[in-house]
Structures are given as C-alpha cells and as structure tokens.
Amino acid sequence: MALVTETPQLEGGRKGRSAAGRRTRSRNGGPRIGSHIFLLILVIYFITPIWWLTVASTKDTAGLFGGSGGPLWFDNEFHFFSNIQGLFERQDGIYWRWLGNSFLYAISGGVGATILAVLAGYGFAKYNFRGRGPFFGLLLGAVMVPLTALVIPTFVLLSSVGLVNTIWAVILPSLLSPFGVYLMRVFTQEAVPDELLDAARIDGAGEIRTFVQIALPLLRPAIVTVLLLSVVGTWNNFFLPLAVLSDPLLLPVTVGLNGWQALSNAGSGGEALWNLITTGAFLSIIPLIIAFLSLQKYWQGGLSLGSLK
Structure with missing residues (x-):
C-alpha cells in the first residue's frame, strides 16, 4: 500500500517540476529571442553602409546613379x-598624400593622447595630491564639451x-x-590593487619601476581601448583640419574627399568624381577595420585582469 500511495506523489512531483521547467523556458526564451532579433537589426543597420x-x-559614376545591380549589388x-588608377592620376595622386597625412595625424595624436591619458589617469587614481578632486571635476566638465565647440578657440590660439x-x-x-583620462582613472582604480603597489614598494621598487612592471601589464585592455578611440577620433576628425589647414598637401583624407565632393556637385559645373570619392572612402576605412580586428583579443583577454583574490 505504501508503494501505491507514493507513486502518485512522485508522478505529481515530476509533473510539477516539468511544468515549472516549461514555464521557465518560455519566460527565458521570449526575451532571448527578442534580444537576438534586436541585435540582428543593429548588425544590419551598421553593416549596410559598409556594404x-x-x-x-x-x-563608375554612371553605375552609381543608374547601374543594373542597384545600390546594394554589383553591376x-x-x-x-x-x-584606384584614377586615384593615382587625379591631381598627381594627391589622394595618397592625404591618406599618408591621415596616418601621420592619427598615429601621432593617438599614441600621444594614449600616453598622456595613461599617465594622468594613473596619477589621479593612485596618488593623493592637493586639488585632485577639483582638477578631476574640471576634467569631467571637459568631457561634456563637444569638440566642435573648441575648434574656433583652438584656431585663435x-x-x-x-x-x-x-x-x-x-x-x-x-x-x-x-x-x-577618465577611462584610465576608472580602470586603474579597479584593475590595479593598492596592496599590489604597496608590496612592490616594500620590496624596494621605485615608483617608475612599479608603474612600468606592475601597473602597465594590468592596464593593457584600457590602454588598447584609449588608443583605438584616440586613433579613430583623430582619423575621422573633419572640422579641426578644415579650420586650421589651407594647404592641399597637408589635408587629411576626410577634408580632401570633401573638396572633391564640392567639385562633383551638379550645381558647380565641375567634373563628376563620385567614383573616386566612394573608392577613396572605402580605402580609408580598411586600416580602421584591420586595427579593430587585430586588437580585439586584448579586450577579451582583459576581462579578468585586475581581480584581487
């Protein structure tokens, strides 16, 4: 009789657990499918301009405005x-000079901005000095100022x-x-424990050696992030070089292609250069794509760095 009475209870328990499992899967499946659809829409949104x-x-120019393949397929x-041959021939290949200028500005500005950001962020995070709070508050205020608002004062200076x-x-x-600087300070506070720095100082390491051998390896993901953001920001910068440069040989690729676009407008009566503009724009994004793909592993590898057990 005991077996007879326990069997319905076991079956009822299994049915209850299976029903609860189905309800849990249904609840989790709905948002998961919705998030996947949303991410798919974002992927299409960002990939379509590149495609x-x-x-x-x-x-060619005729194919851009009336090709047989349509705007999203090949003719x-x-x-x-x-x-590409037209880019070599147009104005004695000045496009390649613009591309070289963009490399110069992006690498010089990006590397320099990264070095200054690492040093300043580390100082704000790990050193107590008079005025640290007000100075960092001023820095946060500078983050809120759009870069375009600073172009005219920068030009005057x-x-x-x-x-x-x-x-x-x-x-x-x-x-x-x-x-x-803000990003480096926040990351340094979490990724570089004070106990680790104190242990290095107790062992006799100086401040420079502690920073180079202890802090920098832990800051690698943030350094790569700041470097990419700085390089991409300088590479895509348009308004500043437009305001401060007038020599065509010093222009970056963004401003140079904009000058060709002005010549290609229908109302200007100039030569149509739309095929060269689109090809030049396509070539200009290839270095950025390569940089992101090659440095992506450093972001993934730094997710667990800086943890203190």
Whole structure:
C-alpha cells in the first residue's frame, strides 16, 4: 500500500517540476529571442553602409546613379581597379598624400593622447595630491564639451603662436583626451590593487619601476581601448583640419574627399568624381577595420585582469 500511495506523489512531483521547467523556458526564451532579433537589426543597420560603400567602390559614376545591380549589388562591369588608377592620376595622386597625412595625424595624436591619458589617469587614481578632486571635476566638465565647440578657440590660439597651416595644428589638439583620462582613472582604480603597489614598494621598487612592471601589464585592455578611440577620433576628425589647414598637401583624407565632393556637385559645373570619392572612402576605412580586428583579443583577454583574490 505504501508503494501505491507514493507513486502518485512522485508522478505529481515530476509533473510539477516539468511544468515549472516549461514555464521557465518560455519566460527565458521570449526575451532571448527578442534580444537576438534586436541585435540582428543593429548588425544590419551598421553593416549596410559598409556594404553599400564596398559595392559603390566597384562602380563608375554612371553605375552609381543608374547601374543594373542597384545600390546594394554589383553591376556587370567591375571598375574597382580603374577607380584606384584614377586615384593615382587625379591631381598627381594627391589622394595618397592625404591618406599618408591621415596616418601621420592619427598615429601621432593617438599614441600621444594614449600616453598622456595613461599617465594622468594613473596619477589621479593612485596618488593623493592637493586639488585632485577639483582638477578631476574640471576634467569631467571637459568631457561634456563637444569638440566642435573648441575648434574656433583652438584656431585663435594656434594662430597667435604661428602654428596654423602646419601639421602641429592637427597633432597638438589631438593629444588631449579628457575621456581617455577618465577611462584610465576608472580602470586603474579597479584593475590595479593598492596592496599590489604597496608590496612592490616594500620590496624596494621605485615608483617608475612599479608603474612600468606592475601597473602597465594590468592596464593593457584600457590602454588598447584609449588608443583605438584616440586613433579613430583623430582619423575621422573633419572640422579641426578644415579650420586650421589651407594647404592641399597637408589635408587629411576626410577634408580632401570633401573638396572633391564640392567639385562633383551638379550645381558647380565641375567634373563628376563620385567614383573616386566612394573608392577613396572605402580605402580609408580598411586600416580602421584591420586595427579593430587585430586588437580585439586584448579586450577579451582583459576581462579578468585586475581581480584581487
């Protein structure tokens, strides 16, 4: 009789657990599917312009405005290499000079801004000095100021010291990254334990050696992040070089292609250069894509760094 009475209870318990499991899966499955759909929409949203630019770089000017493949697919004729040849021939290949200028500005400004951000962020995070709070509050206020609002004051300042229309007019303002300093301070506070630094000092390590051998390896993910943000920001900078540069040989690729776009407008009566503009824009994003893909592992590898057990 005991077996008879216990069997319905066991079956009822299994049924209850299975019903609860189905309800849990149904509750979790709904938001999971919705989040996947939302992420898919975001992927399509961000990939579509890159795909359009890739397709457009293979067309001539006539194909861009009336090709057989439509705006998102290739035409029967492939003009990518002829467009690259046009970039070499147009104004004696000045596009490649613009591309080289962009590399110079981005690497110089990005590396310099990263070095300053690492040093300043580490100092704000690990040293107590008079005025640290007010100075950091001023830094946070600078983060809220849009960069375009600083272009005119920057132009006036550079003009007063005779640096307008030089490479330093682009590089020097790019060395300042308030957001990079803020990011480095926040990351340093969490990733570099004070106990680890104190142990290094007790063992006789100086401040420079402690920073180089102890702190820097733990700060690698944040350093890579600030470096990429600074490089991409300088590479895509448009308004500052437009305001401070007038020599065509000093322009970055963003401002140079904008000048070709002005010549290609229908109302200007100039030569149509849309195929060269799209091809040049496509070539200009390839270094950024390579940089992101090659440095992605450092972000993934730094998720567990800085934990103190």
